[in-house]
Amino acid sequence: MSTVTWNTKTRTKLRAAIERELGEMFAKRTAAAQAYGSEFAHLWSLAAEHVLGGKLVRPVLMVETYDALVEGATQSAPFQRSGVTASGVDQLPPCTDRATIIRLAAAVELLHYAFLLHDDVIDGDLVRRGRPNLIGTLLRESSQRSERAADRPDAGSTPDPRALHWARTGGMLMGDLLLADTHQIFARAELPHAVRGQMLDLLEHTITESIAGEQIDVGLCDGVIAPDLNTVLTMSAHKTATYTFELPMRAAAILTGVPQHLERALTAAGHHLGLAYQLQDDLISTFGDHEVHGKDAFSDIREGKQTAIISYARMTSVWPSIEADFGDPELTVETGARMRALLTECGAERFVRGLVEEQATALYEVLASAGNPQSIPPAARRVLLGLAAELEERRA
Numbered sequence: 001m002s003t004v005t006w007n008t009k010t011r012t013k014l015r016a017a018i019e020r021e022l023g024e025m026f027a028k029r030t031a032a033a034q035a036y037g038s039e040f041a042h043l044w045s046l047a048a049e050h051v052l053g054g055k056l057v058r059p060v061l062m063v064e065t066y067d068a069l070v071e072g073a074t075q076s077a078p079f080q081r082s083g084v085t086a087s088g089v090d091q092l093p094p095c096t097d098r099a100t101i102i103r104l105a106a107a108v109e110l111l112h113y114a115f116l117l118h119d120d121v122i123d124g125d126l127v128r129r130g131r132p133n134l135i136g137t138l139l140r141e142s143s144q145r146s147e148r149a150a151d152r153p154d155a156g157s158t159p160d161p162r163a164l165h166w167a168r169t170g171g172m173l174m175g176d177l178l179l180a181d182t183h184q185i186f187a188r189a190e191l192p193h194a195v196r197g198q199m200l201d202l203l204e205h206t207i208t209e210s211i212a213g214e215q216i217d218v219g220l221c222d223g224v225i226a227p228d229l230n231t232v233l234t235m236s237a238h239k240t241a242t243y244t245f246e247l248p249m250r251a252a253a254i255l256t257g258v259p260q261h262l263e264r265a266l267t268a269a270g271h272h273l274g275l276a277y278q279l280q281d282d283l284i285s286t287f288g289d290h291e292v293h294g295k296d297a298f299s300d301i302r303e304g305k306q307t308a309i310i311s312y313a314r315m316t317s318v319w320p321s322i323e324a325d326f327g328d329p330e331l332t333v334e335t336g337a338r339m340r341a342l343l344t345e346c347g348a349e350r351f352v353r354g355l356v357e358e359q360a361t362a363l364y365e366v367l368a369s370a371g372n373p374q375s376i377p378p379a380a381r382r383v384l385l386g387l388a389a390e391l392e393e394r395r396a
Contacts, residue, residue, distance in 0.1 A: 011060065018059045019052060021106040025181070026051070043138075047174050050134050051113050058112050059105035062248035064383050065266070066101060069093075069256040072377025093256040094195040101255065104199070107185035108248060110178045111203075115210060115243065117175035121168050122218060123303060134174065138167035179207070191255075198254045206247045213238025220306035221327075227306040227314065233275065233355075236308070240281075241274020245387075265376050269366045269384050276359035276391055279352055282307040284394070286340060287349055298336030302329060308355060309348045316346040356391075363388055 026048035033041040070093060095101060117134060119125075126136035142163035186203050189196060216235040219225035249270045253263040285300045286309055300307060304327025313319055322342055325335050343349055367381050376384070 011064075014060055014063055015056050017102050018056050018063075018106050018109065021102050022051060022109060023048070025106065025110075029177075029181070043170050043174055046134055046137055047113070047178075050137075051109065054109070056109060058244060058248050059109045061245070061383070061387070062105045062108055062252050063101060065249050065252035065380060066255055068379035068383050069252055069258055069262075069377065071379040072258075094192050095189075095255040097190060100190050103185060104189055104251065104255070105248075107182045108251070110185075111182045111206070111243065111247075114175040114178035114182065115214075117171045117178070119214065121172045121175070122214065125299075126167075133171075135167045135171040138170045139163055142166050195254060195257075199251065202247065202250055202254065206243045209238045209242040213240075213242070217306075221304050227311055229308060229311040232306055232308050232311045236278040236282075237271060237275050240278040241271050244277065245270035245274040262376065265366055266380070269363055269376070272359045272363040272366065273384070273387055273391070276356050276363070277394075279308055279356045279359070280391065280394055282309055283349065283352055283356070286343065298331055298333070298340070301326060301336055301339055302331045303327065308352050309343055312348040312351045313343055313346055316348070318342045318346040360388060360391065 026044060030041055030044040030048065033044045116128070120128070120133050120135050126132060126139060132140060139159060143160055146160050146163055183200075183203065186199050187196070189199065191199065213235050216225060216231065217239055220227050220232065220235065225231060246267050247270075249266040250263060253266055282300065282305075285305075286307070299305075310326070313322055322339050325331060325339060328335075363384065367376060367384055
């Protein structure tokens with residue numbers, strides 16, 4: 001097999017293939033939804049608009065890791081799970097059909113969007129990446145219809161409670177539908193029976209751990225769970241690392257039939273990457289440029305998000321000056337800027353940047369055993385090192 005390279009052209013072609021698969025999935029579901037009425041079909045159509053055109057980080061990571069592991073199989077010791085003979089004759093991995101790989105990768109993106117929809121309902125968010133999310137779009141459409149019907153001159157100042165309920169319901173239900181579709185794609189994939197079972201087990205683990213992380217997140221914000229640093233970090237790992245990095249890389253490991261020690265190494269690498277990305281997201285949301293990341297400049301402070309930044313600030317003398325306004329939905333720009341300055345002054349920003357560095361160091365340690373026969377093969381290391389480089393360059 002030719003050496004795998006991840007240049008802009010290769011990645012663009014891969015994204016295009018995943019986009020086509022997603023487009024076909026949504027086209028079929030939208031057409032079938034017509035039988036249940038125009039509003040249901042419109043919900044599917046809107047969901048397609050919001051899914052297509054995304055970064056596709058997770059599905060691209062899955063396919064690139066798959067390709068890297070297949071390349072590694074041809075350049076190193078044969079895979080133990082593949083039943084390769086002692087003579088070293090390579091056997092094919094459990095899944096070689098490119099269409100199946102792309103379909104499963106697209107399903108990973110559906111899972112991601114399902115989680116985003118449920119997260120937006122829970123957090124009450126109407127905007128993502130600087131534009132209305134699905135819920136915000138449904139709210140705007142419903143409000144416009146209400147305005148025309150009632151001819152209200154004051155419309156738009158406060159969301160109509162019924163329109164908001166309709167919009168949030170649409171987001172929640174579409175999330176449910178996409179979770180079901182993800183399961184269907186995994187269950188119907190053309191795979192050996194045992195491999196399909198492993199993939200379904202991985203999917204169940206991913207959904208369970210992600211939802212457990214979401215529950216902890218809500219419990220932290222609502223004061224039900226004590227916001228100590230270890231709990232916050234556990235929540236971040238469950239909510240982000242598991243499905244953003246561990247799922248794509250473990251799925252690639254299962255589909256290529258690599259030895260279990262390699263799957264464990266990829267899982268560890270995914271854990272460190274995912275936690276680093278989530279901690280960096282918290283830093284960007286609190287200290288970053290809102291015109292770049294596309295979110296409300298003080299959304300985490302206004303919503304009372306219990307991040308590692310806040311966990312550290314609680315242990316400092318400035319916390320009483322922050323606590324009074326933390327979680328205030330009417331937070332002003334001036335107060336938000338003052339609180340942000342205090343979080344920097346007390347060392348919370350510096351502390352969390354240090355945590356990001358710790359996770360990056362741990363990742364490099366996983367990748368460092370290049371001479372170990374049980375190490376991650378060079379092609380797969382290149383994928384992970386590329387992600388680490390992107391982590392260092394991220395601004396949004």
